[in-house]
Amino acid sequence: MEEVDSESNNKDGVSEVAPALIAVHPLRSSVAVALGSDLRVFDLLAGCAVSLVVDDSVSGAAFHKDSIRAIRFGANGKLFVSAGDDKTLNIWSPLSSSSWRCISTVSSEKRISAVAISNDGSYVCFADKFGVVWVVDISGFDTNQPLLDKRPTPLLSHYCSIITSLEFSPDDRFILSADRDFKIRVTNFPKKPLNGAHEIQSFCLGHTEFVSCLAFFQAQKYPQRLLSGSGDSTVRLWVISSGALLDTCEVATKAGLLEANGSGKAEDHGHAVTDLCTTLDGLLVAVAIQSLQGIVLLSHNVSAHTLTLAKVVSIEGEAFVPTCLGYSPSARELWMITGVSGLPGSSHPSFARIRVISGIDVEQDAVVLGDDKIPGGEKLLETLQGTASVDENAFVAAAEAVKTAMCNLLIKKQYSSENRESRKKTRNDRKLKQ
Amino acid sequence: MPETEVKSTFNKSTGLPRKRFYRARAHSNPLSDSHFPVPISPSHVDYSLHFPHFFPGSSKKIQFADIGCGFGGLLISLATLFPETLMVGMELRDKVSEYVKERILSLRVANPGQYQNVSVVRTNSMKYIPNYFEKAQLSKMFFLFPDPHFKEKNHRRRVISPFLLDEYAYVLEVGGIIYTITDVEELGDWMKSCLENHPMFEALTEKELEADPVVKLLSSATEEGQKVARNEGQTFQAVYRRIVPSDQTS
Ligand SMILES: C[S@@+](CC[C@H](N)C(=O)[O-])C[C@H]1O[C@@H](n2cnc3c(N)ncnc32)[C@H](O)[C@@H]1O
Numbered sequence: 001m002e003e004v005d006s007e008s009n010n011k012d013g014v015s016e017v018a019p020a021l022i023a024v025h026p027l028r029s030s031v032a033v034a035l036g037s038d039l040r041v042f043d044l045l046a047g048c049a050v051s052l053v054v055d056d057s058v059s060g061a062a063f064h065k066d067s068i069r070a071i072r073f074g075a076n077g078k079l080f081v082s083a084g085d086d087k088t089l090n091i092w093s094p095l096s097s098s099s100w101r102c103i104s105t106v107s108s109e110k111r112i113s114a115v116a117i118s119n120d121g122s123y124v125c126f127a128d129k130f131g132v133v134w135v136v137d138i139s140g141f142d143t144n145q146p147l148l149d150k151r152p153t154p155l156l157s158h159y160c161s162i163i164t165s166l167e168f169s170p171d172d173r174f175i176l177s178a179d180r181d182f183k184i185r186v187t188n189f190p191k192k193p194l195n196g197a198h199e200i201q202s203f204c205l206g207h208t209e210f211v212s213c214l215a216f217f218q219a220q221k222y223p224q225r226l227l228s229g230s231g232d233s234t235v236r237l238w239v240i241s242s243g244a245l246l247d248t249c250e251v252a253t254k255a256g257l258l259e260a261n262g263s264g265k266a267e268d269h270g271h272a273v274t275d276l277c278t279t280l281d282g283l284l285v286a287v288a289i290q291s292l293q294g295i296v297l298l299s300h301n302v303s304a305h306t307l308t309l310a311k312v313v314s315i316e317g318e319a320f321v322p323t324c325l326g327y328s329p330s331a332r333e334l335w336m337i338t339g340v341s342g343l344p345g346s347s348h349p350s351f352a353r354i355r356v357i358s359g360i361d362v363e364q365d366a367v368v369l370g371d372d373k374i375p376g377g378e379k380l381l382e383t384l385q386g387t388a389s390v391d392e393n394a395f396v397a398a399a400e401a402v403k404t405a406m407c408n409l410l411i412k413k414q415y416s417s418e419n420r421e422s423r424k425k426t427r428n429d430r431k432l433k434q
Numbered sequence: 435m436p437e438t439e440v441k442s443t444f445n446k447s448t449g450l451p452r453k454r455f456y457r458a459r460a461h462s463n464p465l466s467d468s469h470f471p472v473p474i475s476p477s478h479v480d481y482s483l484h485f486p487h488f489f490p491g492s493s494k495k496i497q498f499a500d501i502g503c504g505f506g507g508l509l510i511s512l513a514t515l516f517p518e519t520l521m522v523g524m525e526l527r528d529k530v531s532e533y534v535k536e537r538i539l540s541l542r543v544a545n546p547g548q549y550q551n552v553s554v555v556r557t558n559s560m561k562y563i564p565n566y567f568e569k570a571q572l573s574k575m576f577f578l579f580p581d582p583h584f585k586e587k588n589h590r591r592r593v594i595s596p597f598l599l600d601e602y603a604y605v606l607e608v609g610g611i612i613y614t615i616t617d618v619e620e621l622g623d624w625m626k627s628c629l630e631n632h633p634m635f636e637a638l639t640e641k642e643l644e645a646d647p648v649v650k651l652l653s654s655a656t657e658e659g660q661k662v663a664r665n666e667g668q669t670f671q672a673v674y675r676r677i678v679p680s681d682q683t684s
């Protein structure tokens with residue numbers, strides 16, 4: 001059984017590895033990083049580390065005990081959520097620059113793989129390892145008051161597929177869910193979501209490998225347009241109301257990573273798209289690809305409905321392959337992180353490295369900032385990376401592990417028939433019968 | 435399991451495939467991932483392969499789907515009852531779907547011009563329905579004698595569930611009908627309550643059930659149905675229509 005594999009297989013170490021995540025506050029007041037079970041926050045305005053506060057007033061609240069798989073800010077920056085393998089979702093109030101309080105803890109029956117917050121701040125949704133999306137009503141919460149006992153109710157489900165990404169459309173009319181079975185589902189987000197979301201608007205079908213990420217153009221002008229990235233090394237542009245595919249950009253080929261004839265493709269997933277980020281004006285899209293030291297910028301031609309290569313921004317000197325991207329519209333900065341935690345048998349079990357590209361704009365030239373120029377400086381790096389300077393050896397070892405980790409995370413386990421049989425024999429539910 | 439040689443599996447006198455060569459495990463686990471081709475999207479379904487009599491050259495689309503069609507008895511009955519309607523059976527077990535395929539091919543040979551509108555695909559219907567059918571494409575869906583999956587923890591393997599009904603509502607046109615029948619009372623109750631509680635389905639009235647010629651086939655057309663009838667078992671059916679939810683965004 002697929003979903004059981006994804007849980008039980010953690011024993012073999014590989015899939016427990018968690019890629020580092022980054023999120024930038026919408027007003028750029030802070031930057032958050034998740035590495036394993038560790039949540040780290042830096043306040044850019046005050047120039048200091050933020051302490052996270054978990055107190056008794058919130059029942060069951062605790063720091064994460066296992067890998068964090070998803071973090072994100074609410075649209076207005078008044079909320080922050082973190083969730084993952086410990087089957088809990090923490091809602092934080094990032095109001096003060098010196099400390100963030102955990103105002104609610106939501107328990108899930110299964111591990112959490114993705115989260116989303118409605119743009120009006122009324123609902124938090126999360127996806128669990130069984131492909132079920134749950135919704136929690138957080139409307140009317142007061143940042144100073146702990147939210148009372150919030151229970152999730154089931155909203156929709158992808159039948160036994162792991163949901164890799166969850167997004168609300170900019171107008172909150174739809175909730176989108178992407179999975180490892182190449183599907184993107186667009187569901188009408190109902191007025192009363194606690195009764196479930198039954199009306200499917202469309203499916204965006206076209207990817208030929210797992211869908212790894214979804215992104216909207218924040219600009220209200222294109223609430224219908226969706227971008228998706230996939231293990232098939234493409235970024236696709238869709239109309240969500242119909243599921244129509246507008247354009248497919250073979251990013252890995254365009255960036256020169258793959259031969260145009262497609263040789264060396266798919267099999268090793270070496271050029272999977274791992275994350276996507278759109279800029280505020282909707283004209284540029286930043287794309288992170290496995291094996292690419294840097295990012296690809298695509299330009300989105302609004303009237304021609306196309307995605308074309310604008311440029312490849314390379315990162316010289318180190319094997320920096322981003323695992324996650326974050327964008328600050330006000331500063332036109334792209335924040336990137338690479339890293340993993342839980343590396344089996346490594347002398348550097350966890351590792352994170354942050355880089356920033358400034359000048360993400362149509363007119364300007366993108367510049368990869370040196371560590372001395374990074375906003376927040378050495379203090380930020382110390383807080384978010386855990387160390388101001390990253391050991392070169394750790395870096396090289398980690399880069400390879402990041403690649404394996406990302407692939408294991410996203411690709412369905414393929415068992416040989418022999419392996420399949422032997423797994424069946426050792427399955428717990430079979431054992432019980434004997 | 436070694437593949438059975440196809441040639442030897444036909445009955446010499448009738449030319450029809452022999453069922454015993456296509457026996458497979460009685461129950462299959464829809465949660466395990468087997469390897470079979472899945473169309474990327476409904477526009478990738480190769481109609482000329484399934485309906486060479488009509489394609490290329492037709493703009494018809496599949497309108498009936500028999501989910502977990504087993505040995506295909508229902509499809510065979512519907513084929514002549516609705517000769518202009520394209521229909522497909524979906525079956526997870528490889529050998530069983532192969533049997534249905536051979537059965538249809540021999541019927542086409544024995545009855546020129548007939549059975550051209552039926553076909554079968556081997557797939558996991560619980561995962562890949564959206565890959566085969568567009569929104570509102572289907573007018574009828576059948577779930578006849580589905581596997582009961584008694585244990586509570588296996589309920590999510592059932593082909594009728596609140597979540598899966600969302601997908602069925604998506605592929606069914608408004609007014610389209612979902613037919614279910616079982617000889618397991620508990621499952622019958624389950625299917626009925628799932629449908630009853632879903633905002634996009636409403637029960638057909640007694641009158642409508644009587645007027646619908648398809649309803650009579652539910653208990654008589656399939657192999658499973660005939661087995662139940664032979665043993666004089668009771669059956670439980672639930673037939674529901676796809677409706678527009680009362681409050682569009684409820
Ligand atoms: C008990 S049989 C009934 C067959 C047929 N409808 C009849 O009435 O004779 C249930 C069938 O559903 C098939 N099945 C179970 N799960 C399925 C799935 N997820 N997708 C397609 N077929 C499935 C099984 O392989 C089996 O042939």
